[in-house]
Amino acid sequence: MADQQQSAPPGTRWQRAVVIGGGYAGLVTARVLADHFAEVLVLERDPVRPDTGVHRHVPQGYHAHALLARGGDALEALFPGLRAELAELGAPVFDYGERMSFLLPTGYAPRDPVGIPIQTFTRDELERRLRQRVSALPAVRMLPATRCETVTASAPGRLDRVRYRAEGADDAEESVEVVADLVVDASGRATSIDRWLAGARLPASATAVVKAKITYTSACYERPAQDRQEFDIAYQMAFAPGVPRGGVVLAVEHHRWMCSLFGVDRHVPPTGDEGYLDFAHTLDNPRIAEQIKRGTRQGEIHRYTNPGNAWRLHHKNRGWPERLIAVGDALCVFNPVYGQGLTVAALEAELLGGLLRRRRSGAGGLDGLSRAYQRGAARVIQVPWTLATSSDLMWAPGGQPLSARFAHWYNRHVFALAVREPDVWARFVRVLNMTAPPSLLFRPAVLAKVARHALRRSGSD
Secondary structure (H helix, E strand, C coil), X not given: CCCXXXXXXXXXXXXXXXXXXXXXXXXXXXXXXXXXXXXXXEECCCCCCCCCCCCCCCHHHHCCCCCCHHHHHHHHHHCCCHHHHHHHCCCCEEECCCCEEEEXXXXXXXXXXXXXXXXXXXXXXXXXXXXXXXXXXXXXXEECCEEEEEEECCCCCECCEEEEEECCCCCCCCCEEEECCEEEECCHHHCCHHHHHHHCCCCCCCEEEEEEEEEEEEEEEECCCCCCCCCCEEEECCECCCECEEEEEXXXXXXXXXXXXXEECCCCCCCCHHHHHHHHHCCCCHHHHHHHHHCEEEEEEEEEEEEEEEEECHHHCCCCCECEEECHHHCEECCXXXXXXXXXXXXXXXXXXXXXXXXXHCCCCCCCHHHHHHHHHHHHHHHHHHXXXXXHHHHCXXXXXXXXXXXXXHHHHHXXXXXXXXXXXXXXXXXXXXXXXXXXXXXXXXXXXXXXHHHHHHHHC
C-alpha cells in the first residue's frame, strides 16, 4: 500500500524525498534535501555502512579524482570543516600554480601562484567522510542493500511513487512502496529512467553523446617515510592527435600517492606492476614513473574504461514529469580525464538547494520545480560539457564540427603562450577550475597574443 502524499504549507518542511543512489552525487543531494524535508530516504543497492568509502557499483571510484576549486568551495559550504578534516588526514591544500608539475602539450606550465587553492584526496576517503556526515543527519534514513524496482505515477504528469526492495529479501516479503514529494535519480550512468518514463507513457529524453574511449589503470602507493617533493600533483595531459597517453600522481591522505595512467583507444595501461611502470616511463613527465618506482603499492591495480561523454537532455523534454529530477552521472557523464564530474554534482546540489529555499519562503510549492531544476542544471553543465567534448571530438578521424576545430586550434595557441606567460596560464587555470567563465580567455589582450602567435607559426611553416 502506497503512503498518501501530503502537501506542506509555505515555510515548513515537505514530508518526504527519496534519493535513488547513495554514492557521491546522492550523498551531496541528500545533504541539501535534509534542510527541506522531514524525511530523506537514500536507497543504495550496495551493502554500505557509514564508514564505507568506494563500493562495488562505483568502479570509477578506485581511480584518481580531481575536485576543482569551485567544487571544493561548494562542498565546504555544504559540509563546513570538511577541508580541515581531510587535511588532518594528510590531504594537502595548496595553490594550483605552485605545487603542480603540469606538462602541457607545449611544455611545462609555470610554477607561479595563481590564487586558486585546491585539495587532493582519494574518492574513497571523500565518500567515506560524506557518508558519515549525511548518515548522522536526523532527517536522513539510509537504506543500504536496497534496490529501486521502479518509479511510477501517483497522479497524471508526475513520477513520484517509488517501489523498492531489500536485496536478499525473502520472496514472501513484499516490496515497499512510498509516494514522495520529490524523487532524485542519483543512480549513475546505469540509470533506469528511460524505463520509468516509458512505463508512464512519457517520452524519453534525447541524449547527446560524444565518444572518446579512454582507459584508466590506477593504483595507490605508500610513499617512503621521508619523501618530500616540490609538487603535490604531477600530470601529463593527453591531447589529440599526437599525445594519446597521459597520467597523474596526486598526493593524498595518509602519506600516499594516488596514480592513474590513461590512454586513448588502443593505448591501454597494463595492470601488472612491470607493465604499469613501463607505461609510465613512456610519458614525457618523468615524475609520474619516479613516484611509482619509489612507492609501495597498496591494494590492487584497477582498470576502468569510459566510452565517452553522455548528457541526457531532460531540460528539452517537453513531457518531463513533475517531482522527478536527475543529478550526477544519471544526468551527465563526463570523460573523467577533465576532472569535472565531482564539481558539477556539487553545483547541481547547490542549485537544488537554492530553488528549494526560494519555494519554501513563498507559496509556490514544488510544482514546476523539476523543470526549473533541469533548466538550471543544463546551464551548470553547458560550459564543462563544451570544454570536454570540444577536445574529445578531435580524436575522431574526421568530420569534426567547425566549433570543435576552432576550440582545439585556439587551445593549442593558448597552451603555447601559457608555458612562457604566467598571466595566460593563470587565466586558463581559473577557467579550468570553474571560478571564471571561458570568456576570460577571449579578452582582447589574450586574443591579440593568440593572433600574433598564430601568425608567427604560419609564417614559419
